[in-house]
Amino acid sequence: MKDHNSSSHDAVDVTDIFGSNVFNDKIMRERLPRETYKSLKDTIENGTVLKSEVADVVANAMKDWAIEKGATHYTHWFQPLTNFTAEKHDSFISPTPNGSVIMEFSGKQLIQGEPDASSFPSGGLRATFEARGYTAWDCTSPAFLKTDSAGHVTLCIPTAFCSYHGEALDKKTPLLRSMAAVSKQAIRVLKAMGNATSKSVTSTVGPEQEYFLIDKQFYLERPDLMMCNRTLFGGPSPKGQELEDQYFGFLKDRISSFMKDLDFELWKMGVSAKTKHNEVAPAQFEIAPIFSTTNIATDHNQLVMETLQKVALRHDLVCLLHEKPFAGINGSGKHNNWSLSTNDGINLLEPGNTPNENEQFLAFCCAIIKAVDTHSDILRASTATTGNDHRLGANEAPPAIISIFMGELLTEILFKIAKGEKIEIGGKSYIKVGVDTLPNLPKDNSDRNRTSPFAFTGNKFEFRMVGSSASIAGPNVVLNTIAAEALDDLATRLEKAKNKSAEITAYVKEVIELHGKVIFNGNNYSEEWVGEAEKRGLLNIKNTVDALKAYLQPKAHKLFSKYRILTKEELHSRYEIYVEQYSKYINIEANCSSHMVRRQYIPAVISYLNFLGQAINSTKGSSPVMEDLLAKISKLLDSTYAKLQQVEEAAAKAKSTTDVTKQAEQYRDLVFTSIVSLREDVDALEALMPRSLWPVPVYADMLFKL
Numbered sequence: 001m002k003d004h005n006s007s008s009h010d011a012v013d014v015t016d017i018f019g020s021n022v023f024n025d026k027i028m029r030e031r032l033p034r035e036t037y038k039s040l041k042d043t044i045e046n047g048t049v050l051k052s053e054v055a056d057v058v059a060n061a062m063k064d065w066a067i068e069k070g071a072t073h074y075t076h077w078f079q080p081l082t083n084f085t086a087e088k089h090d091s092f093i094s095p096t097p098n099g100s101v102i103m104e105f106s107g108k109q110l111i112q113g114e115p116d117a118s119s120f121p122s123g124g125l126r127a128t129f130e131a132r133g134y135t136a137w138d139c140t141s142p143a144f145l146k147t148d149s150a151g152h153v154t155l156c157i158p159t160a161f162c163s164y165h166g167e168a169l170d171k172k173t174p175l176l177r178s179m180a181a182v183s184k185q186a187i188r189v190l191k192a193m194g195n196a197t198s199k200s201v202t203s204t205v206g207p208e209q210e211y212f213l214i215d216k217q218f219y220l221e222r223p224d225l226m227m228c229n230r231t232l233f234g235g236p237s238p239k240g241q242e243l244e245d246q247y248f249g250f251l252k253d254r255i256s257s258f259m260k261d262l263d264f265e266l267w268k269m270g271v272s273a274k275t276k277h278n279e280v281a282p283a284q285f286e287i288a289p290i291f292s293t294t295n296i297a298t299d300h301n302q303l304v305m306e307t308l309q310k311v312a313l314r315h316d317l318v319c320l321l322h323e324k325p326f327a328g329i330n331g332s333g334k335h336n337n338w339s340l341s342t343n344d345g346i347n348l349l350e351p352g353n354t355p356n357e358n359e360q361f362l363a364f365c366c367a368i369i370k371a372v373d374t375h376s377d378i379l380r381a382s383t384a385t386t387g388n389d390h391r392l393g394a395n396e397a398p399p400a401i402i403s404i405f406m407g408e409l410l411t412e413i414l415f416k417i418a419k420g421e422k423i424e425i426g427g428k429s430y431i432k433v434g435v436d437t438l439p440n441l442p443k444d445n446s447d448r449n450r451t452s453p454f455a456f457t458g459n460k461f462e463f464r465m466v467g468s469s470a471s472i473a474g475p476n477v478v479l480n481t482i483a484a485e486a487l488d489d490l491a492t493r494l495e496k497a498k499n500k501s502a503e504i505t506a507y508v509k510e511v512i513e514l515h516g517k518v519i520f521n522g523n524n525y526s527e528e529w530v531g532e533a534e535k536r537g538l539l540n541i542k543n544t545v546d547a548l549k550a551y552l553q554p555k556a557h558k559l560f561s562k563y564r565i566l567t568k569e570e571l572h573s574r575y576e577i578y579v580e581q582y583s584k585y586i587n588i589e590a591n592c593s594s595h596m597v598r599r600q601y602i603p604a605v606i607s608y609l610n611f612l613g614q615a616i617n618s619t620k621g622s623s624p625v626m627e628d629l630l631a632k633i634s635k636l637l638d639s640t641y642a643k644l645q646q647v648e649e650a651a652a653k654a655k656s657t658t659d660v661t662k663q664a665e666q667y668r669d670l671v672f673t674s675i676v677s678l679r680e681d682v683d684a685l686e687a688l689m690p691r692s693l694w695p696v697p698v699y700a701d702m703l704f705k706l
C-alpha cells in the first residue's frame, strides 16, 4: 500500500481511497446475500424493523470485511450529551473449548450494546445505581473503520444511546426522531400541493468547521490551553488580523501538508472533505464537506473534529476547536447549511428563476421564516455553550439576536405578495441586479449578509450561530422540529383548501404580516440593529444561562413532545446537563486562573521586582525609570493578588450552591466577571515585564510562529 501521508509525488487515486474504510452500499451489495441486502436497504430507506436473521448475516459480513482490513476490535460509537463521542472497544475473540479463540460478531452484538452508562451525564434520568445504558445500531449511518498511526484498526458502529427505560441519553436519538418528523410533515405539504411521487424528505446539512492551529510546544507551555482550550490570559500581539492578509491567503507548506493528511484520513472514512482555506484570524482555518443527511453530517462532523485533533498532533501542531481561543481576534464557529430534499432529488428551498411563481419554494420558505421567528428562543438555546458566549455578540460573530437574511430580491417578492402587489421578475426592474444574466438567483455574494445569523444562501439556510466545538446535532434537532411544526400547520391548511394557490398566497401574506419582522438584510453588527431589533420585539439573549431557560418553557415542552422528539423529562434533563456543564467549565477556568496566577505569574513578577529593587539600590536611588516601573508593577501586583482572591472566593461560593440554575447564575455573574477582571491586571503586567521573564508563550508566539 502507498503511504498517503508521505510527501512523495506519486499520484494517488482519490476515488480508490474515498470510502475505503466504510462498510458502504457498494460493499454491502458485494458482500451480502441479495435478500439480506434488500431487507437491510428497506430498513435504511423506509425504516422497516430489522429482522434478527438479517442482523446476524450483516454482522458476519461486516466482521469479515473489518478483519480483512486489519481490525481486531469493534465499538459501538455514540454521542453522549457532552459534544464528544464515546467508544468502548471489544475484541472479536470468542473462546473455544480447546483453549483457542475464534473471531465472532453476532447480530445481537451489532444491534445492541450495554455500556455502563453511569459516568455519562443523564440529568437525573437515570440514578447511578441503574448503571445500565443501551446503545442501538443506527443503520442509516454506515459503519466504518478508524485507524491510528500505530496501525490499530477498529470497526465503529454508529449507535444511539438510551437508558434502561428508553429515555434518550444522547444527541443522535432526538436527531433521528426530528428527521422523521420533518419528513412526515413535508410530505403532507407536498401531497397537498399535488406531488404524488416524492416518498420522503431528508433534511440535509453541510457544516463548515473553523479551527485554530498552534505549535504543540506552545500548547504544552500554556496550562489554560491545556485545561480550558482557550487562553485565559494574554495581551494582544503587536499585529492582529487588521491587515486582512490571512483570509484565503496561500497555505504555508506546514499547513498544507497537515491539510493533505487530514483530507486523506477523512476521505478514507467516507467524509467528503471538499473545501479548505485560511480563515480571518491569524492561525485560523476552515474545512467544509459536501452536504449529506443531517444524521450523517452530524456523525461526520464529529469525525472531522476528532481527526483534526489527531492529525494535528502528527504534525506537532495542536488544533483548537474552542469558540474563542484568543481574545481580540476572531473566534471560530460552524456554519450549519441546512435544507430539505425529497428522495427524488428536489431541493425544497430552491427558488429557481422565478421564485415569485414557485409556489413550492414560497410555501417552504415561509414555513421556515415562521418557524424561526416563532422559536428563535429555542434556536438560540441550541447554540448556547460557555465557549460560544464569547462569540455571540462579540464583533466578528453573529449577534445573539436571531434574524433572517433573505436578500433584497426575495424580500421584495415576499413583501409584494403579502401586499397583493404585482411582481415582474426578469423585467426592467431586475435587469439592474443582473438576474437575467445569471442562470439562477444571485447567490449570497453581498457583504451584508456575512453578518446574519440565519442567512438564505441560494437554496439553503446557513445558521451561523453554532459554536466550533459543539455537536451540530442540537441545532439541527431544533431546525428539523420547528420546521416540522410549521409544515404540519401548513399541510393542514392546504389539505382543507379548495384553491391551493390562493391558500399559498394567503399563507405568504400571513407569515409576512406576523413574522416578517424577523427578516433583516442590513448589518447585524451595527449598534442601530440592536435598538431596531428591540423595537421589532426580537429577542437578544446574551448568555448561556438565560438562553437555556427556553428549554423550560411550556412552549418548548409542547413542541418537542408533540413531535415525539423529547419528552418533558428528557428536555428537562438536557437543561440540567447543559447548565451544569456551563458551571463546570467556568469552575475549571477559575481553578486554572488561580493556578497560573499563583504559581506562574506572581512568582515571575516578584523576581522581576526583586531584580529592579537591587538595580535601584545599586544606582543609589537615581533611576526614575526603574522607580516608575517598580511602582507601576508593584501596584498591579497588589491589585492582581486582590482579584485572585476574589476569583477564588467567588468560585468557592458558586461551587457550594446547590440549585443548578442559581449556581450557573453565580458562575456567570460572580466568577466569570472576576476572571475577566483578573485578566486585565495580568495582561497589563505582561506588557510591562521583560519577555524573557514572562513564564508562558505570548500571543505573538502562538499566532505567528506557525
Ligand code: ADP
Pocket (backbone or CB within 6 Å): 204, 205, 206, 207, 208, 275, 288, 289, 290, 291, 292, 337, 338, 339, 340, 347, 457, 459, 460
Ligand atoms: P459558501 O462558501 O458560500 O458558504 P458553499 O456553496 O461553499 O457556500 O457551501 C457551503 C456548505 O453548504 C457546503 O458544505 C455545501 O455542501 C453545503 N450545501 C450546499 N447545498 C446544500 C444543501 N442543499 N443542503 C445543505 N447543505 C448544503
Ligand code: MG
Pocket (backbone or CB within 6 Å): 208, 335, 462
Ligand atoms: Mg458559508
